[in-house]
Amino acid sequence: MARLLVELKLRLVRNALRSSTAAQVSFLVSTTCAALAAIGTFWLLAQLRPLSSSVDLTTVIFSIFAIGWLIAPIFAFGLDGTLDPATMALYPLRTRQLVVGLLAASAVGAWPAANMLGLLGVTIGLARGLGVLFAFIAVALQVLFCIVLSRFVITSMARLLRSRRGKDLAIFLVVPVFAIFEFLIQVIPRAVASGGLSPASFAGVDSWMRWLPPGLAAHSIQDASTGHLGDAVARLGLLVAVIIVLGVLWVRSLGRALVSTDTTTGSSRVHNAALPLARYGVRGAVAARFLRYQGRDPASLAYWAIVVVIMFVCSASTIVGPHQHPAVVVASAVFGAAFAGSLHANPVGQTGPAFVFEATALSGRRELRAYFSGQDVVFGAIAMPLLVGVCLVLGELVRDPREGFAAAAVGLAGLGAALAMSNIFSVVLPYPMQKRAGNPLPQQAQGYGGHAFGAMIGTLVCVAVAVIPVIVLGNLTSSVSAAIRIPVLFGLAAGYGFGLAWLGVRAAAIVGEGKLPELCQVAMRTSL
């Protein structure tokens, strides 16, 4: 069975490679990343040799890998058939056979190999003497622990993850993962460069982490290297016991999951009686539908959260670093507005086949204006307070509230430009979307990367250019009393932004009028 499932996994990879050039590129990129991760981890762990806190840092790195194993399959679930026990439910297999097979299949692939090879950096960084032998055993057990933990959690959550709510949960997880990723690549390097973060910062973190499975693995190497063989063996024994317990729990949850494949999604009832904005015709109807989606669609909520993360990350260097550049808050406002626009620049693809529902009623220029402006009203009602609020908070964090107000005004103008461009791109460069492995948020369908990139860069550039007059006005009036400057700046920026958005609606309606059938085809090629 183990051999069959390993062959199945390899065949799935091979077939994916044959399916398209994009899949080949994706495989190459993933394998390259895995190789780089292996080399990088090995090098990083090897560099810890002279440090007194090397065991603490090794524990942290082992723990990060375990968390990665825990989270990644939740994103891939539903797209990787080998992860869902339901795919095996119809075959006459014993649970034990299945466990061995799934375990073997999990251990095959570029990332498990990269995990194993990368963590062997401890043979240089932490192990000495007999500790090297313990390092090989500890790393093997650490990888086995990661696989069993990942399988146990996934199998336990199978019923949930297969449901709509589980898929929603995976989408919500994108936000903290995105925030952590941005923190790691943007904030940490700057903190290290400015001296705010050093190896000494991790000293003592393992007072509690040493008793977690990754800590047990790391400390067993340390104990063996310092001659405490009894402690080292005891720690590895404890780790083996944890893996066995997890394995037993996994087997039990697998047994349950195999006979609960037909569980339907728990349905939820909505409390709102009727759609709002009844007095405003088609515009009000579209706005009401869009408003409902902003509250109920996890992707919409995730997009807004991502905008906030981007705004904070743009100003992170000034918030956490020793050097103050309050003007960076303006950059946060521009990027916030631009990304808010670009993340909503493909409403046809994001709506998917349901757009056809709207297209059966929309046809003339007037209806399309109502369609775009209805969405813009809701978009603006959410984005304006969000952008202004974040700018004011950032102004406080960089200890320059005046800059926060100026940035908020720039954000309002940028938002108008972003709305205009998102509407125009929605008819000029519409593209179908699909769910892909590794990301629960829908992405552009294969072959449409250029459309998505063009819409994003186009929106960013246009917003950056459009806000220049407001930035210039803000600088020219910097010496004017805030009581006069702020209201005037806000009023002019909001009026300017509204004008841009209005022009965008009209332009999009003119272009969209003759393209409704093509937009419908884009919507129907979308699979969400």
Next chain:
Amino acid sequence: MGEPAIEVLGLRKSFDKKDAVAGIDLEIAAGSLAGLVGPNGAGKTTSLSMMTGLLRPDAGRCVINGHDVWANPSAAKAVIGVVPAEARLFERLSGEEVLEYAGRLHGLPAAEARKRAAQLLDVLDLTADAKRLVADYSTGMRKKAALGCALIHNPPVLFLDEPLEGVDPISADVIRRLLKRLVGTGSTVLFSSHVMELVEQVCDHVSVIDKGKIVATGTTDEVRGGKTLQQAFIDLVGPRSTDEEGLSWLGSSSN
């Protein structure tokens, strides 16, 4: 025959040099309940999409109640209701919200849209699930909700693509009666299906499409020519495969 409610002339569409619809002509009288039947891949969905303004044809025209779908889409869309094969609904709206939304998109005042939505949900046996999200609906419930959305503005012409696929017998009966009632008031219904018994039971007009061409059209009696519609259909499009020699291992006695 009365005035045609649906008039299709030389409608044609190709995908990657393959003719999906190879020039069809069709005339459906007002007040008809017409069926468009054909095997899988015959061009039924492509034809209906072009007739309803959702897919641009390479050539030809379609006139609905006197309005050219492609020259005057606003007027044509105002007089049609569409139920696609895969119910394309807003998953995050509840059943009653999605019907109200459909009514308001078609210009109904909100109060009237709500009233009609409640009545349709009642007739379609969806009242108990009216406040559940469409995402949690079963296939049959989604079909019924899509039908409600297509009917809410009381269109004189209704297009349905495989309306009873995945629908339980009770719901299918409700839909059948609803369609007959609609036709009884003078409205026109054109639906595609490959369930011959259904078409034979309810349709007064049948068109058979195969490989993108209409191979027979007329009243149901004319098309079946004294045979069952199933037999007439097989005679017209021909059986697809008869070679079962290679399956000698199949069956209980072969174990």
